[in-house]
Amino acid sequence: MAHGQRTILRGLAVLLRRRPLLASAFLAAAALTFIFGLKALVHFTYWTDHRQRPIASWMSINHIARVWKVDAHELNDALQISDNALNGVSIARIAKEQDKPVSVIIMQIQSVIEEEYGEPPS
Incomplete structure (x- = not known):
């Protein structure tokens, strides 16, 4: 691991120890952003591709x-x-x-x- 990466990880460890509530809120926000971003990507991909499919008997x-x-x-x-x-x-x-x-x-x-x-x- 490079020296800069170790410094960043140490800084995150210090932040977690000193401000656990703030760090937890940041991690929760990052996780929610990732989840909803992934959901939006799947949604847009599905409907973009789906329009190119022919109408079939199973469709409502x-x-x-x-x-x-x-x-x-x-x-x-x-x-x-x-x-x-x-x-x-x-x-x-x-x-x-x-x-x-x-x-x-x-x-x-x-x-x-x-x-x-x-x-x-x-």
């Missing part, structure tokens, strides 16, 4: 609305379903309840997204 209306920034009520209207169906119901279940193929439901959702953005989702 709320999920698609959030990923593509489309109003969930517009998707509901296009699919002719009630608002209480928004609560985590998958496209596969909606297709089954409406007795339609999943591909038809996905095409209806894609048309709403295409109207909003001018291009179909990938």
Whole structure:
């Protein structure tokens, strides 16, 4: 270890002995900053990458609305379903309840997204 690094570590040890409350508060703040920074990084990475994935039968209306920034009520209207169906119901279940193929439901959702953005989702 270099001389400068030893000096820094000694200084931290002295700070911990002389001001334990201040040192504890600093360490807690540093830990919280790291945790929330990591959480934000994971969140942004997930939603950035997730938008590039094609619409699949496991996705719910709320999920698609959030990923593509489309109003969930517009998707509901296009699919002719009630608002209480928004609560985590998958496209596969909606297709089954409406007795339609999943591909038809996905095409209806894609048309709403295409109207909003001018291009179909990938």
